Amino acid sequence: MPQRAGMPTQTRIILGVLLLAALIVPLLGQPYYTKLVSRMAIYAIAALSLDLLVGYAGLVSFGHAAFFGIGVYCAGLLPMVGIDQAWIIVPAAIACAALYGLFSGAVSLRASGLYFIFITLAFAEMMFYVAQGLRMFGGDDGFRLPRPTQLMAGLSLGNPVVLAYTMLVTLVIAIYVARRITGSHFGRVVIAARDNETKLRAIGLSPYPYRLTLYVIASALCAVAGVGFANLVEYASPASMSWVVSGEMLFMVILGSAATVIGPVLGAVVFVGLETVLSSLTEHWLFWLGLILVLRVLLLRHGLYGLLSGRGQR
Amino acid sequence: MSAALVLEQAFNGLQLGMILFLMAVGVTLAFGVMSLINLAHGSMLMLGAYFIAAAGTHITAYPLAFVAALLLTALCAVALEWLVMRPLYQRGHLDQVLATFGVSIAINEAVVMLWGREAVFVAPPEWLDGAVAITETVSYPLYRLAITAVAALAGLALWLLLAHSRLGMRIRAGAENGDIVGALGVNVRLLFCGVFVISSLLAALGGVMLGPLIAVQSGMGDPLLILALAVVVIGGVGSLKGALVASLAVGVIDTFGRMIWPQLLGDLLGNIVANGAVYLLMALVIAIRPTGLYGQHGN
Numbered sequence: 001m002p003q004r005a006g007m008p009t010q011t012r013i014i015l016g017v018l019l020l021a022a023l024i025v026p027l028l029g030q031p032y033y034t035k036l037v038s039r040m041a042i043y044a045i046a047a048l049s050l051d052l053l054v055g056y057a058g059l060v061s062f063g064h065a066a067f068f069g070i071g072v073y074c075a076g077l078l079p080m081v082g083i084d085q086a087w088i089i090v091p092a093a094i095a096c097a098a099l100y101g102l103f104s105g106a107v108s109l110r111a112s113g114l115y116f117i118f119i120t121l122a123f124a125e126m127m128f129y130v131a132q133g134l135r136m137f138g139g140d141d142g143f144r145l146p147r148p149t150q151l152m153a154g155l156s157l158g159n160p161v162v163l164a165y166t167m168l169v170t171l172v173i174a175i176y177v178a179r180r181i182t183g184s185h186f187g188r189v190v191i192a193a194r195d196n197e198t199k200l201r202a203i204g205l206s207p208y209p210y211r212l213t214l215y216v217i218a219s220a221l222c223a224v225a226g227v228g229f230a231n232l233v234e235y236a237s238p239a240s241m242s243w244v245v246s247g248e249m250l251f252m253v254i255l256g257s258a259a260t261v262i263g264p265v266l267g268a269v270v271f272v273g274l275e276t277v278l279s280s281l282t283e284h285w286l287f288w289l290g291l292i293l294v295l296r297v298l299l300l301r302h303g304l305y306g307l308l309s310g311r312g313q314r
Numbered sequence: 315m316s317a318a319l320v321l322e323q324a325f326n327g328l329q330l331g332m333i334l335f336l337m338a339v340g341v342t343l344a345f346g347v348m349s350l351i352n353l354a355h356g357s358m359l360m361l362g363a364y365f366i367a368a369a370g371t372h373i374t375a376y377p378l379a380f381v382a383a384l385l386l387t388a389l390c391a392v393a394l395e396w397l398v399m400r401p402l403y404q405r406g407h408l409d410q411v412l413a414t415f416g417v418s419i420a421i422n423e424a425v426v427m428l429w430g431r432e433a434v435f436v437a438p439p440e441w442l443d444g445a446v447a448i449t450e451t452v453s454y455p456l457y458r459l460a461i462t463a464v465a466a467l468a469g470l471a472l473w474l475l476l477a478h479s480r481l482g483m484r485i486r487a488g489a490e491n492g493d494i495v496g497a498l499g500v501n502v503r504l505l506f507c508g509v510f511v512i513s514s515l516l517a518a519l520g521g522v523m524l525g526p527l528i529a530v531q532s533g534m535g536d537p538l539l540i541l542a543l544a545v546v547v548i549g550g551v552g553s554l555k556g557a558l559v560a561s562l563a564v565g566v567i568d569t570f571g572r573m574i575w576p577q578l579l580g581d582l583l584g585n586i587v588a589n590g591a592v593y594l595l596m597a598l599v600i601a602i603r604p605t606g607l608y609g610q611h612g613n
Contacts, residue, residue, distance in 0.1 A: 060408050107597045110604045114351055114551055117411060118543040119600060122593045125540050129589030135582065243540060247353075247415040254412055284427050290420025297413040298401055 011262045026164040034160040040272045041167035042228040045174050047252035047264035049221035058194030063124030067097040067219040069241025071226020076236030079147040086149045093223040101219025131238040142237020157231035167228045318452040331565025332465035336520040337542035338557040340513035346552035347489045347509045348403050351410045354417040356535030358514040362521025363530045367434045376439035391514035395507050422532045436525035461523045544596045550609020
């Protein structure tokens with residue numbers, strides 16, 4: 001398992017270079033690349049939140065897109081009743097996602113292994129169908145965002161540069177929060193539950209409340225990414241919470257390397273890059289993405305970060 | 315709501331339940347024997363449907379096309395098992411989930427490359443055209459009845475195979491302890507390959523038969539797979555009985571729910587409840603029995 005104590009120098013360098021590049025790109029005045037940076041930052045936040053579950057708690061959730069979608073729909077639906085301020089939309093998204101996370105987590109965490117994977121998938125599918133059932137909001141097709149989310153002082157997330165910097169700041173905060181969580185007493189209990197549940201029980205700790213708390217935190221964090229995503233594509237549709245999105249998020253986590261904080265960020269950056277390059281080369285890029293995913297699992301056992309940090313490949 | 319409608323919906327529910335049963339049994343079999351979580355299972359159903367469409371354009375005799383479609387799927391399953399699944403048996407859940415998810419999106423796109431994005435037409439066999447009079451006022455399409463019957467027969471055949479044949483004994487032994495079975499001189503690799511093919515064929519059978527009824531297009535198997543996963547969770551992993559009970563329950567609840575809830579709760583709320591009912595049932599079962607109705611182990 002990867003080291004957690006302190007951030008290794010090379011992690012700092014990778015993060016620093018990525019962040020610097022991300023900060024410069026929006027200044028170039030090219031909306032296409034600015035949006036690419038936003039997309040990477042948004043997926044990085046989502047992947048980071050999923051890694052809290054997959055990497056640190058060992059809980060393979062295949063339904064994380066539900067919380068992403070909740071964020072997307074909050075950013076899309078609230079402006080319809082005249083609320084477009086970020087300080088209401090973001091807390092609302094967090095509250096909705098946390099609530100659904102509490103409900104679905106309370107049930108799914110009772111199960112483990114295969115059951116947990118299937119149940120989280122089913123709960124996300126339920127959310128997908130709820131969104132699809134909203135016929136007055138386009139049903140399966142979804143709807144255009146009536147108005148982008150407004151920050152204070154006339155800044156709007158509809159502006160690509162504002163969005164990019166906002167999501168980058170959010171990402172940095174998310175990384176900080178994730179590291180604080182995983183390094184805390186709470187985080188250690190969660191990790192211990194992953195590594196040896198029996199021992200944890202033997203010292204008198206039940207993993208359930210810890211896991212549920214982490215599940216709610218991860219859900220809420222993902223919803224924030226969803227709000228950003230709605231503003232990026234200026235659209236809200238059930239597709240944002242389809243099982244493919246859940247799979248892609250898992251792909252980002254494992255592409256980078258789970259339980260490293262930096263891994264999922266790297267995974268998200270490479271995934272979005274891959275998606276962009278492949279889709280410009282061929283209409284059938286999903287086919288190649290699928291193949292790459294299979295090859296990643298079969299051949300590259302420690303992820304990209306493992307490759308960079310020189311840990312041996314088996 | 316007339317009695318005739320209730321009867322018709324009951325038959326529809328039974329049919330959905332049987333198709334789900336075919337899917338769920340494949341999932342449960344692959345996990346029970348090889349500890350494999352296979353999210354590409356929905357793609358096998360889709361391949362079955364595309365292959366019957368392709369076979370139908372070349373072969374006029376339906377039974378021949380039917381067999382050809384299943385054979386083609388079996389070939390794909392053998393290749394898939396050899397290339398991707400075999401190295402996965404020893405891996406953790408996360409690796410299996412991701413690799414089979416990758417396979418699924420690759421196959422979903424491959425059919426678009428071969429057949430395009432438009433839905434493909436599949437003709438039902440002519441001799442199954444027409445309807446059967448069930449009561450004096452109710453008639454039901456013969457083809458749909460045939461689907462239910464064939465699915466039930468397939469389930470019965472599988473049960474006979476598993477419970478009363480030498481191969482079935484080996485498969486059950488392999489599920490208990492693959493290493494020991496291997497040490498006793500059984501070719502476990504071949505056995506596992508066989509189980510994967512059987513599991514894929516059950517899904518493909520569903521696809522072949524659903525072809526004329528639902529739109530044959532990329533990703534058509536995935537909603538059914540996810541429903542089947544809910545069935546597996548409700549019934550309990552590794553249990554045939556659980557899969558049967560849960561599939562029929564889910565089939566009936568889903569079919570009737572779509573009719574009843576919108577009438578009770580209005581269009582919007584009714585649709586939402588109807589779509590979510592199966593998952594709420596699953597949540598309820600898991601809250602009471604975390605390993606499903608008949609399941610024993612979850613890891």
